[in-house]
Amino acid sequence: MALADLQPVERNDAGIALVLGILKQRFGDRFQTGHAIRGQHAHTTTYIPSQLPDGVAFAHSTEEVQEIVRACAEHRVPVIPFGTGTSLEGHVNAPGGGISIDLTQMNRVLAVHAEDLDCTIEPGVTREDLNTHLRDTGLFFPIDPGANASLGGMAATRASGTNAVRYGTMRENVLSLTAVMADGRAVTTAKRARKSSAGYDLTRLLVGSEGTLGVITGLTLKLYGIPQAISGGVCPFPSVDAACNAVIMTIQMGLPVARIELINGLGMRSLNNYSQLGYPETPCLFVEFHGSEAGVKEQAETFGEIVAEFGGGPFRWTNVAEERAKLWKARHDAYWAGLSLRPGCKALSTDVCVPISRLAECINETEEDIARSGLIAPIVGHVGDGNFHVLVLMDPDDPKEIEATEAFVGRLNMRAISMEGTCTGEHGVGQGKIAFLPHELGVGVDIMRSIKQALDPHNIMNPGKVLPAAVT
Amino acid sequence: MALADLQPVERNDAGIALVLGILKQRFGDRFQTGHAIRGQHAHTTTYIPSQLPDGVAFAHSTEEVQEIVRACAEHRVPVIPFGTGTSLEGHVNAPGGGISIDLTQMNRVLAVHAEDLDCTIEPGVTREDLNTHLRDTGLFFPIDPGANASLGGMAATRASGTNAVRYGTMRENVLSLTAVMADGRAVTTAKRARKSSAGYDLTRLLVGSEGTLGVITGLTLKLYGIPQAISGGVCPFPSVDAACNAVIMTIQMGLPVARIELINGLGMRSLNNYSQLGYPETPCLFVEFHGSEAGVKEQAETFGEIVAEFGGGPFRWTNVAEERAKLWKARHDAYWAGLSLRPGCKALSTDVCVPISRLAECINETEEDIARSGLIAPIVGHVGDGNFHVLVLMDPDDPKEIEATEAFVGRLNMRAISMEGTCTGEHGVGQGKIAFLPHELGVGVDIMRSIKQALDPHNIMNPGKVLPAAVT
Structure with a gap:
């Protein structure tokens, strides 16, 4: 379960050499093999070390993608699709080399x-x-x-x-x-x-x-x-439990909340530091309602009554666009604010999702685990879905910290799975979560492998991702 | 494209005989082979002729289903799952015989x-x-x-x-x-x-x-x-176009309608006849809103304003439970009301779905087609999704009518597909719509077949359904 425990993919040097020639001939300047551009297509926001493709093709149409894939299929060369490179689990790495298909110019x-x-x-x-x-x-x-x-x-x-x-x-x-x-x-x-x-x-x-x-x-x-009206606000809570219980009640009552985000105490402190804000440094919910003028007012008021029941509040809300924008900018800055807690660090953003009834328990145990592990790691969650992220701030040059982070992430994934949850709510498996998939899905992984084998018998499509190699 | 153009499935008499013995031994009274009970498990609400399984096993657990499937797998015998038999396209027929697994006793x-x-x-x-x-x-x-x-x-x-x-x-x-x-x-x-x-x-x-x-x-x-409050009502329109335009505006405005059902003029006439109601016999929308007391009132009023813009109305709505129940009973009786238009007939209920922008056009062309074909066929639709049903009332003893119905259904499916829609919005493919799937999905059908082949290499799972045999 180590960060670097990546699935190996055998290189087919002969096939790659042939495909490089074919694509250079066919695509000219739209096929690049320079080190820098190959590096850009592997070095992404992931914490996983870069594994460069051998060439990058900039496709302009489905037909061009077909040509590239056909050339790669003929010579058994990996194909790695590339969008903006903002995925977090090594999805665009090329462990066996191959061709990165950059789709950014197909942007109509x-x-x-x-x-x-x-x-x-x-x-x-x-x-x-x-x-x-x-x-x-x-x-x-x-x-x-x-x-x-x-x-x-x-x-x-x-x-x-x-x-x-x-x-x-x-x-x-x-x-x-x-x-x-x-x-x-x-x-x-x-x-x-x-x-x-x-x-x-x-x-x-x-x-x-x-x-x-x-x-x-x-x-x-x-x-x-676009909703006719939007209201939103921030509400502090005495504990993660109180905040999660308010979320459960909100969802149960069918209040059509459009966003409901939890930031834990450390996360709130980072927001305050980063943007000079004056929020309470306890767990807070950021919420937003979409609907008619009367509807969003009613929903915000009902939410205010719910949070009071759980000792939360005061819930300050607004329907003024500028104030809402400020609030959500603070929320969206959580990643950068987190980084600012420890200048010079590298961040590992990981993600799990559990049934909402287990959410407070899962976050509490995770906070204790962070403390025990001596890590600095704020928590931010899309809690209406039971999904939360931990941003582990680590010194990339300290092997002990890397080891502690790896061990922590492993425990986090297994904790979520043991609570009937998933090792990834939205980041995906990529390379980083492969080891946890069998724990979560058992026989399901074998069925996925049968489908993969049927549709990609030579394993050229983004190999080394999602599925663990079969145990033989 | 004929009703009876069913995909043949070869019978494996030797395997079936073996499995009948194994299952009788294992399940005793919970394995039945009498003609009546086999008939019940094939004769359903479908218009397609019955094809009986050779035996019916009443399973009590996942493990028992596993035992049955393993026996069938070993001897290459078809397995047909059975719930309540209310599907409409021949899903529970057994074209190559085999074992119907009745799951109704797994009801906890x-x-x-x-x-x-x-x-x-x-x-x-x-x-x-x-x-x-x-x-x-x-x-x-x-x-x-x-x-x-x-x-x-x-x-x-x-x-x-x-x-x-x-x-x-x-x-x-x-x-x-x-x-x-x-x-x-x-x-x-x-x-x-x-x-x-x-x-x-x-x-x-x-x-x-x-x-x-x-x-x-x-x-x-x-x-x-359960929503705190529900409001609902019926609204007549001068034409299908007017009703569909009101639906489009309702959805575009983000009005959170919970149900929005169209019944055409003939359908409304059948409701009136069947339940002695006094509705206008023009296209009507049946709608329902779920939310807070204030919310459902506001939504119903907004809907009233929308329909007036398109010449519809009056929109009479209520939040009294008994009145709503009466209204939805009328809607749910549409099938039986339709049958009452022609006592002694058999009904073929078919279903297509198109992008909502094409819905009025599709329904209008279909009404014209019905008239030209000399058929009696009311139309009922879940129009918020662009989905509608045609209930063709036919004389089961008149080959000419059967032929006309088959031809009509074929044109309806192809019309929906040509309007970027689907040959089935919710009834499924079963046996009845197999011929249309390649027209709708092309290469997609081959990919489905690869998946089927990978997961069910001996084609024992409900054979003769969904996928057309490969063209060789």
Whole structure:
């Protein structure tokens, strides 16, 4: 369960040399093999050491991705799809070398169907670009994992974020996608109907498959009307338990909260330090409600009554856009604020998700574990879903700290699994969580492997990710 | 594309004889081979002729299902899971004979986790039984396909119904499931976390797989708080276009409608005849809002303003439970009311779904097609999703009418597909829609077949359903 316990992938030097020649010939300047650019395509926000691809192809169309995959398939060379490189578990590393397909230049919004509340886009469109494109339509795409990630990457990793509690994750918001499979065939997984019972759910199979089954080259996404009114605020609590109980009551009552985020005491201290704010340094909930003017007022008031029952408060809320923006900027700065707790450190951001009834217990045990381990690690959570992140701040040059971090992350994953939860709520498996998947899913991993084997028999699609090698 | 154009499945008489002996020995009275009981397990609400299994096993546990599947696997005998038999496209037929596994005696609610808003159940629990069990908890399970179906069957066919527009379909509401695969292994597809990025989405792969990949033997389902208040009403429109435009505006504005159902003029006439009601006999929307007292009042009023813009109305709504119950009883009686339009007829209920922007066009063309074809066929739709049903009333003894119906259904499916829709929004493929799947999904069908082949290499799991045989 060590950070560096990565699955090896055998290099096929002869095949790689052939494919480098073919792609250079075919793509010219849009195929790059310089060390710097290869490094950029492996060195990402992950804590896992970089493993560089042998070349980077900048594709402009599904057909071009098909050409690249076909060349790689013929010569048994790995294919690693690349969006913005903001994934956290080594998803874009190339442990056996191979070709990184950079999809950022496939960044067109192809159609907005306002009446159907959907749009069809290329995979390199980022979530901010999409919302900028939509700004005059009264519509928006809600999923917000924090980073300005590409929507193809968000689909590939089944991303979510702060407002999944209201709008769902990428799983619920991809209506259809186009993917290039391991043999170079392109498949469009569904038509544009809002629901369908026509055959196996290939859309959901590819969402979250992290490039190991196909390269996503197109997406049809659900859109939502921008709410007429938004209210939001911050509420301090005496304990994590009190905050979690307030969340449970809020969800049970069916209050349609759009975001409900927990930041623990240390996290709040980091926000105050980083942005010179004056928040209480106890566990706080950041919340937001979407609806009509009267609706969001009523919801905020009801929430205020709930939190008071659990000893929380005062709950100060506002429907003034500037004040809300300030509040959510503070929340979104949590990563950078965390880093500021220990200048010069490296951060490992890890993520688990448990049933909400176990959330307080899981966070409390984790805080105790952090203290016992001598680590500095604020906690931030999308608590409406039972999902939380720990940002471990470590000295990258201290082997003891690295060891302590590895051991802590291992215990955290196993703790979440033992509480009927998952070792990753939204970051994905990549390389970093492979060892935990069998603990979580048992026979399920064998079934995933059968599917992988059927659809990618030569294991060229992002090898060394998601699935542990079969025990032989 | 004929009704009777069913995929043949070769019978393995020797294997079947062996399995009959094994299961009789093992299950005694819980294994039945009488003609009547076999007939009950094939003769369902489908319009497709019955194809009887050779025996019916009444399982009591996942382990027993494993035993049955292992015996069938060893001797290459088909396995057909059976819930309540309310599916509509021949899902429980046994074209190559084999063993029907009746899951109705696996009907225990194993756990209700009120804080997590979920429950774990056996697959034979029906949706009405579940809601009865939940009645003191303040929670409910919303998915309502009309029939009092088993939840295992609803998951297997990716069912939905009237309130999918608010609560989603079985796809969104199964958190995890246990299934017995073709080799007898049992897999639980996920833990109980609300979201997860841990590996391929096996839950969604099995939801909607119609028993062709595994037998569902357990489910963890999302639950919801019973809304504090409910309002609802009926609104007539001058045309299908006007009604559909009102629906589009309602959804675009983000009005959180819980149900929004269209019944066309002929459908309204049938309701009036059947239940001596006095509704206008023009296209009507039946709507319902869930929320706080103030919220549902505001929503109903806003809806009233929207419909007026499109020439609809008057919109009469109520928050009195008895009046609402009357209204929804009328809607739920639509099937029986439709039958009453032509006493002695047989009904074929078919289902398509299109992007909502094409809904009016699709319904209008379909009404014209019905008229041209000389058929009697009311239309009822879950129009918030773009989904509608046509109930074709035909004389089962008139080959000309059967032919006309077959031709009409074929055109309806192809019309929906040509409008970027699907040949089935919620009934599933079964035997009846196999011929249309390649038109809708192309290469996707080949990928489904690869998955089927990998997970069920001897094609024993509900053979002759969902997937067309490969063209050789």
